[in-house]
Amino acid sequence: MSARLECQQGDIANQPDIDVVVNAANAQLRTGGGVAGALHRAAGPELERACRPLAPIAPGQAVITEAFGLPNRHVIHCLGPVYGHDRPEAELLADCYRNALELAERHGLASIAFPALSAGAFGYPLAEAARVALTTVQETLPRCPGIERVRFVLFDAGSATLFQDTLESLDQTL
Structure with a gap:
């Protein structure tokens, strides 16, 4: 895999060196809380207007x-699964990451930033979400040769550390 994987604390709506950011969307692709709210506020009302004809989407899409x-x-909008539902x-969580990477590849986008999909309001346990996310990205990247950088942008330092530790443990098992 030639793409660089990064895990860092930060604001998903402020990644100026990245071609495409991923929205932890709701089914209707509307402004919400968390990541969706931050991205919609930063993007402006045009984003919600552009999303309307694409909604609704299903988990994993x-x-x-x-x-x-x-x-x-x-912006790539993914609907992650609600944990326990x-x-x-x-x-379904793996489908989000796989489908987002393949969509970025088809659009010629070389860098992508992900939040921890489903790990907020949708209740997915963070450690398990990190394992699914990082494993799926590592498995999918060989089919996406145009993607040079994948960044996981986590809201707090603890989450960023957990993702980084998970990435390092997965790298040791390869």
Whole structure:
């Protein structure tokens, strides 16, 4: 795998060196709380207007729009599974990451930033979410040769450390 994987604390809505950011979307692709709220506020009302004809989406699905007021070229919107409700959770969560990477590849985007999909309001345990996310990205990248950088942007230092530790433990098992 030639792409660089990064895990850092930060604001997903402020990643100016990244081509596409991933939104932890709701099914209707509307402004919400957490990541969706931050991205929609930063992008401006044009983002919600661009999303309307693409909604609703199902768990695991990914769609792409322009980024409008964000410092990126595009936003990929993924609906992660609600833990304990949408099944099979791990498969649906993996589909989010796989579908987002494949969509970025098809659009010629070389760098992508992900939040911890489903790990906020959707209740996915963070350690398990990190393992599914990082494993899926590592397995998918060989089929996406145009992607040079994948960044996981986590809201707090503890989450960023957990993702980094998970990445290092997965790298040791390869």
